[in-house]
Amino acid sequence: MTAAHIATLTLTAKPGSAAITEAVTRSALEALSAVSATGHWLSRGDAWEASFELADAGLASGLRTAAADALAAASIDINLLTEASGPRRKRLLCADMESTIIEQELIDEIAKLAGRHDEIAAITTAAMQGKLDFASSLVRRVALFEGLAVERLDAILERATLMPGAETLVHTMRTNGARTALISGGFTLFAERIGARLGFDHVVANVLEIENGRLTGRVREPILGPQGKADALARLAREHGLALSETIAVGDGANDLTMLASAGLGVAFRAKPILRDAAQASPTGAVVTHGDLTALLYLQGYADADVRRALGQRAALSPPA
Template sequence: MYTCVLTASPDRPTIEQTLVEALRNGWGGGDAQWLSPGVAAEFGLDRLPDTLRTTQDELDAMGVDLNVVPDMGRRKRLLLADMDSTMIQQECIDELAAEAGVGDRVAAITARAMNGEIDFDGALRERVGLLAGLDASVIDRVIADRITLMPGGRTLVTTMKAHGARAALVSGGFTAFTSVIAERLGFDEHRANILLIEDGKLTGEPGMPILGRQAKVDALQQITQAMGIASDDVLAVGDGANDLGMLTLAGMGVALHAKPAVQAEAGLRINHGDLTSLLYLQGYADTDFA
């Protein structure tokens, strides 16, 4: 058994009853119910529709995200989240690079790495190398002036934790950022790369080992083992190619506003909603939000 979930941006609550009913009738679904008026609705299905992908694309053009999730184990016990362009709206290394005057060069490398066009580890070394000599005090200024939280993130973390889940922030970014963001959003733990600093300046080298795609998979396996749960109990969310390992291993892997290559491989995708869409995928209504 499955549940079809339609979500939209809370800023543009465009889902209409006629759309939900037409889709339900076309797929032979069960009774529809609203999780949030105009923003999220769902109905049951006996099987996966043959026209799922094409219907997803059609609704995507209308500003509506469509996903189908299994009913069994729908509410997850672990949130495993990427940080850059997922829990925050920026790529932290791009913001540091802008302060160093190499923003365009670094942003171009970031875009290619996140789309899976180049190796993540090599791309990280190259980008960090361009930051050599940057005053370490710039990190605090970037966090204060340039970093903004992704809408819905605090509600996502708080609500899942209120229902007994654990939350881990696992980033290919840097601990100087994840430590702050994890505390702001209420994550239980965080893992990321280390920016090496000597005499108050960035050395241009990352600490080893580099936390990339495999390290995120390792984090999922280590944390679930410590919790005594299965990978099916995990909701993982990210936007880049280095997130695909954990997205495909998790019971619920969500590509959030993701690169095209990531959307093509991830099981679930959110292009229009904010992070509260991940709660609707688990069957939470807005009245359940903490």
């Protein structure tokens, strides 16, 4: 007798949008009528899930398509995950930094300071879309920064803004015993301070060479590219005694492809088409376009009560202002 597979359809939307209505959840359940799904709210109006059994895990893709077709007009992210993605609540979060944990691409901000914005932005875009090899494109871009005073980079960090939901994601997972890692194809000069601000346990990024307070135009080897990011995830999982199925990775560009594919759950967040399509096609992938980073909590089965509890504990531990 073939064992049944547990599957979960998760709907998420922009927090506060109330895009997920009772009518939306009814339509989702109707799309899943063949598998007798039962649904419940994770965050009323913003996140809802339905669980059901599948005789064949291969049926999941068709059911997700049916739900997507039924809800096509709504600004909602629709993801369906099975046991292939491992345990719901992950014990290691590995996150890209730029355009994921923060809203900016900081290498483009450096380019503005250097007066080479258009030239460097074109290289960055091609690399993120997978049209250029990441390592060589990074070397080309960094070479154009030669002579730039490091002290001028502080202004870039001061202007950097966190992606909505970033603090909630990191603190909720840490409060529930997970480890967190910022794994960036950017630079330690920024990543270490962003990581410290949010309380990441680990920071892995590229190192800019500096001499006499100025950038040399070189980046230290080895360059952290797609395979390097996946290797960092695997190494951290081993160090913490975790299986890869217990990890979740999130990113937005081609440089994150291998890391997301290696994780138990790989989330393409407001992603470039190459990453979004890969995650959509993967049985262990998810796509978040409309929601913010709290959607990663809902994909793991966290509910509002869990988030409030985690943030309450954080506030209790914080020193008074």
